[in-house]
Amino acid sequence: MPDEMVSVTLDGQVVQVPKGTPIIEALDQIGVHIPRFCYHSRMKAVGVCRMCLVEVSGPRGFSIQPSCYLAVAEGMEVVTTSEKVKKAQSGVIEFLLANHPLDCPVCDKGGECPLQDQAFAHGAGETRYVEEKRHYAKPIPISRLINLDRERCIQCDRCTRFADEVAGEALIDFRGRGNAIRISTFSSVEFDSYFSGNVTQICPVGALTATPYRFKARPWDLTQAASTCGWCSMGCQVSVQASQNELTRMLGIDSDAVNHSWLCDRGRFGIAEVNNRDARVLVPTAKANGIRGEVSWASAAATVARLVKQARASGGNASVAVIGSGRLNLEDSYAWAKLALDVVGTPLVDGVLGQGEVASTWFERAASIDQALAARALIALNVEPKEEVPVLHLRLREAVGNGLHLIEVNSTATSLSPMAATSIQLSPEGVGGLAEAVAASLPDGDGDVVILVGGRNRAMDPAITGGILRDLVAAVPGARILSALGASNVHGAFLAGLAPGVLPGAARGAVPSTWRSPADSGRANYAGILRAAAAGEVGVLLLLDCDLEEVGLTPEAIEALGERCALVSLASYESATTRAAAVTLPLATWGEARGSVVNGEGRMLRLGEQLEPAGLSKPGWVAASLIAGDLGDDMSILTAGDIWAELKAWGGAFAGVEPSIFSSTLDGPLLPVARWEAGGAPRALDPVATPGISSVSRQGPDFRAGAVLDPYAVGTGAAPSAKVLASGREVPAAVASERVPMELGVPGEDEAWLILSRRVYEADARLAANPALASFVRGDRVRVSPARLARLGASDGDRVQVVGPVVLQAVAHADDAIPDWAVAVEGRTIAVTHLIDGAGWSRVRLERLDG
Amino acid sequence: MRIVGARLEHADSHTLERFLATGGNNALRKALLEMTPEAVAAEVLTANLLGRGGAGFEAGRKWGMLRKAKRRYLVVNGDESEPATFKDHLLVERDPHQLVEGATIAAYAIGASLAVIYLRGEFALGLERVQEAINDAYRIGALGRDIFGSGFSVDIVLQPGAGAYICGEETALLESLEGNRGFPRIKPPYFPAVIGLYGDPTIVNNVETVSNLPWIVENGGEAFKSLGSGRSTGTRLFALSGQVNRPGVYEVEMTKITFRDLIFGEEFGQGLAPSRSLTAFIPGGASSPWFFPEHLDLPLGQDEVAKAGSMLGSGSVIVMDDSSCPVRSAWRIARFFARESCGQCTPCREGGTWIDRIMERIERGNGREEDLDLLLDLCDNISPGVVWPPAQTTICVLGPSIPPAISAAISRFRDDFLLHIKEGRCPHA
Amino acid sequence: MGRFEGELLVRAEKVAGLYPDPRSAIIPLCHLAQEQDGYVTEEAIAHIAELVGATGAEVQGTASFYDMFKFEPVGEYVIGVCTNISCMLRGGYGLLEAASSTLGVPPGETTPDGMFTLEEVECVAHCDKAPAVQINYRYFGPVDSEGFAELVGQLRSGELDGQIPKHGTLGRVLRDAPPLIPVEEIDAERARQDGEREARAASREV
């Protein structure tokens, strides 16, 4: 529906503007920037700072009005240049400065402060205020991440509005009245929100600052680049900032399509782990006689190649296997897919941890976030956005507030439940008939139905979700899918061909000439591969940024696996897996390499680079290329540009992919690129909305000349010849992977199905390496229904043990919200994941601990 | 002529017995049993009953502006906190049944789903009396379900305030009633009659306004209109205070007496202390521009006072004689508004306190000559032009209530200011 | 202490049920908390937040806006001396000074025995009796320094006990009425009546 336009006169200029546009934005559009503090285009206007006053015509002549609050109306006249306006604006600035401390030189906001800037532009320059200034204790921590300096606060209501209106967690609010009004938490209740960092970003002064960033750097020392957050598959757009080869800060960029400028704290403060060199894998290592020793890249790559050759020699191609986590970027994933499928020729490839089946249903019907939020109904399947794709939770809240009809399908209540029109239980007994029940609950009307699918219950094999998803798509014809699958580039890894049953681009056409004859990988997912490895059928297991502890193996099990086969770990962080590996290859991590990722709506997003790779780390595609070289096949990949050329040649999702697509859109193109149309005018950057993002350079995949492989690694540096080995083979049409039976049935009396909910703060190796966030991991907790607890002869608060592949001891809590067939476990340690038994839906036994 | 104060001559005016013995609920019966809601509203429109809360807007017209919606509310504003205003205090303590009757009539006329009487929290006795009156009304079938068998039902809830002047401002009052800080809402769009309590259309009327309704229903709008003159019809309660011999609340027919009568008249204020002379008076509560002896012969009428550059406001007249220090008076008024600023708008929050500090310095003898221009300029930044009625850089007129006192004092008593500055002390202390 | 208990909990739940939105009960509930403890404790704020479905920060944000709510223990009698314009013109500041010396504490403080808290207050709408004094929101005036001392004496001796309850108790008359008619019911009935009247009016016009 086209917006109704009205005609208004802005400073004498007659313009057409969509009805309802705030005057301040209409003025922005004609290049007249009105000073502002409280206004933020992503929140409701409150019109309190009174900085944006202009003269507006009304029934009783011109009057001074807040341009942020008042919307344009037909025939309205606005004057911004009169003496009256200037006086009012400089008056407000003077009032704001009256009580503002003069500590700009030591203030974190100094140099990028809207108050400083606007005082300079609109203030009188000289203070007439000779009275005593307001005094408060300063600064006070309002959480482990946020400091509050009340003296600098200008009461713009942005942080409090954010907490209440955007995050729905009013844990900070004004307190007091009038001149004594101040921001406050309640008593000792911390401002403990996954989204707390946003308030530091939108604070127009230095009142709210991020503890990890305090005194770290001055804005003018920072370099910054546009990038995409590396934590989840939302793909939030960020400016990543660095100083002296250390990441100092991450700010959300206002992407209309994706994150509306917001970030979650896991993403924002994730830079602390990148900086933690102590936790990083810095040099290649190899084990000799059980002892891990540093080796050169050349020797490490050669060792891997030798191991691969040996395995193939004794067990054929299928004795080499690849498991990835979905964290490698698109370029790396592509190179590894090529290495595995084409150079080595193994069919055992799962770079997406079993999520390929969901992804294959998703890709054909991918819905954008905007489409999902504007749908007639959104079906949330096995997903808790707040824990999996946190910023989507914010956008969902807003959409539900605007009337989005939400149907949730989960095993237990989530943060979606209060917003859902219907909640349908996902239980092992009813998996089969679920789709029909969901379809029956759809509201009447036109418009898309979109399914939001995630991996909330980690103890439930993604294949089960995949099965339900297929059923749903069949039951709701035309349904589209927005994916919230885990890991930042799981969708990109899938589309790069690093998943069972797909080839790059999820292409169905001919295999391009740069490939030989890719193996058919549709046989096993990571669980099957691990079973094969445990059975001694795998000679070399290549692990791509994948710590096996995260998928449920204990360190002992990983150790044992390492004795059965050679583990090769391409990794950025030390973990039980790197320690057990025969060869470890240091991987350049987020912020250290350019490239691209694909988010859960199929949007291709750029990754920027701000650091030299730590130690001897290299991008993943370089590692692949080195190993390929040692296998006697250089893969023809010498630059990222080569990868992009190949992607384009594969077609499918990547048909038409060109480096230029990044410059033709602010938000990144939606895949399949061929279907996507660039559109949307660039957003005017509001320096007051996001102070600190100004000189951001837009980086993407590395197409710079000379960005080739290490000369030392390729030996002579001679350009390899492109081999033409086209086979013209048709790619298999459907993804076939292990199917899990849909009728899971009732467990035995003392057995239960495990619910292991994904959490933002999961105690994996990365979080452990993050000094800013490690303390947010919650303690072990076992929740069961009161009835089950009673059957056990235990009561609330008793210690119990959960018995699965491992035994976990913890305090049990009776909770009505947990169905009787389930045991819900939350963990402080990664050990809880070891309860996952890797087949279908994990089953556990609950036992009472006496004494 | 007495309308709202008619019952006050009886010491037990607050009791149900006295109320019923003096015609109580006759109007309510008449309205509910013999008149349609439209007919009641029409009488009020005819009466030209001006709102008694301060802004002086015609009640009938306001009711007519109520947005058509399924749900609507009535809120009676009894937050009375404007300095020197104490007429509602009298009404709620001394004739609470009349208030409840009036509120029920108003609820009927506008078709309210619920009526709330928001009473200033400090009125402990008033809260007891009004609650008693509400309880009485339920008991005798004058409130609740199917009132007097008329088929009309409505409840009244009594809501205490908690000590914040700004909650007298109608949109702040609604915020407060919704459980929030009393932050005024921006008009437009938040005119209560359009978007009020819980977002539904709401009529907010002052206690005295509502207390006039029984008389109007009983005697007709024409009878009310025949009192007073011009737009100022009926009678009004005037609260007289300050340096006058007999402060108090006086009900007088509008426009029929002058300020001189009110301050000096035998039936009213009875003049000033011996050998004192009048220096200034404030005609409509602390926020209205000051008047001086030359204004004494203005009649007590809304338009007459407005034409002379001030307002009748809440009907409170504050008298200052030559023993008092005008600098100190202006400072005390500024200090009040600074303390009562809700804190939303920068000019009011920061400017109010700033002006308070400067005035305090001057009064204490630490003033500088340049402070006078600074004061006027700060006033100008809160209320551009320092004109009347005020232009404003703020959401509500609390902030702009500071400049009238400051500018009046500086323009009329500049010498006093200079004396403070020169002598380094208050010459009146 | 703190959370509502017993009879006060019953009252609290009743109050919360008086409004279409329970958040409207925040102010009355803070008064109730003050009636229980003399001031609004953190426990009470947390309990009110639970009762009305808000966060503690929000309830605190609302409560702290209002002068009548105290967040620290105050005296059994909170004595307010008005110094606003009408009282000031009739000796309000002098009275405040006298009060301060009678009680031996400056405005804003509580006597060591915990009996009295002295406050300078804004206009209490008792201007015809200026200078006015409020004691636990019961009004007195005009009061001079002797009168003030006398009042304090009466308070100490318990003479005013019946007239002035302990701090926090506002109206002692409780709502005594049938449960509120659901607004939806009124809305529906009103719509029906309005419709009937309109139909009648229309038929008259014809």
Ligand SMILES: Cc1cc2nc3c(=O)[nH]c(=O)nc-3n(C[C@H](O)[C@H](O)[C@H](O)COP(=O)(O)O)c2cc1C
């Ligand atoms: C700062 C401020 C304080 C006010 N205080 C009161 C008050 O205490 N009582 C009152 O009835 N109206 C007060 N008003 C006026 C109300 O906003 C509103 O106009 C009035 O209650 C409407 O009732 P009426 O039309 O019956 O006068 C105040 C207005 C402002 C701007």
Ligand code: SF4
């Ligand atoms: S003018 Fe003052 S009281 Fe009125 S809304 Fe603004 S800050 Fe609040």
Ligand code: FES
């Ligand atoms: S009032 Fe418009 S930006 Fe604050």
